Amino acid sequence: MDLLRREGFDNLTMRMVATAAGVGTATAYTYFSSKDHLVAEVMWRHLRQTEPPSYTEDQNTAARAITALRRITFLLGDQPEMAKAVTSALLGTDPDVAHLRFRIGLEIRRWIDDALGADSDPDTVEALELLYSGALLRAGMGYASYTETADLIQKTAILLLRSTDRP
Known part of the structure; x- marks a missing residue:
């Protein structure tokens, strides 16, 4: 993260990462096929280590969904270089990123599904996923x-969930 902040995603190389980690470049490539793969793994771990929000009984469906989506949004909000890196990495074509992109998507879906609770339905979850990713x-x-x-x-979530309830 420090290296990414200092160098920026465009200038970051696996050689730099390996040097900072005190390992050879070949060793770094043993674990990560590319810097996109490394960044996607960092995002996955960051998401998995973040506690999903807890909800109060007085929160309605829209308020719970908004709480979850804001929490996920701010995972990277205070780290602009990491956010740029994650955007680039997850949109790339690296096959080693594909399984992480899938895992990240499933975890975000779980957060949304949990937030909706009894009001969860596949169409609403998908609409909120599209809202978040876009x-x-x-x-x-x-x-x-x-x-x-x-x-x-x-x-936008309030508009989408208007028929369910409002925060």
Whole structure:
């Protein structure tokens, strides 16, 4: 993370990572096929180590969904270089990233499904997944800050869940 912050994603190389880790470049490539693979793994671990939100009994479906989506959005919100790196890595074609992209997607789906609780249905979960991924893509491309993105996600989630209830 320090190296990524200092060098930026575009300048980061596996050789730099290996040197910083005190291992040979070949050893680094034994574990990670590319810097995209490394960044995707870091994101996966970060997501898995983050506690999903807990909900209060007075929170309705929309409020719970918004809480979950904001928590996921801010996983990278204070780390712009990591956010840019994750966006690039997950959109890439590296086959070693594909299984991590799938795992990350499943974990985000689980968070959304848990937030919706009894009101969960596949169409609503999918709509919220699309909302989240599209909004994060915009943020990763620099069109909005993560705070602005979280606010947009909240506004749009309220519209999507309007028929269920409002926060």
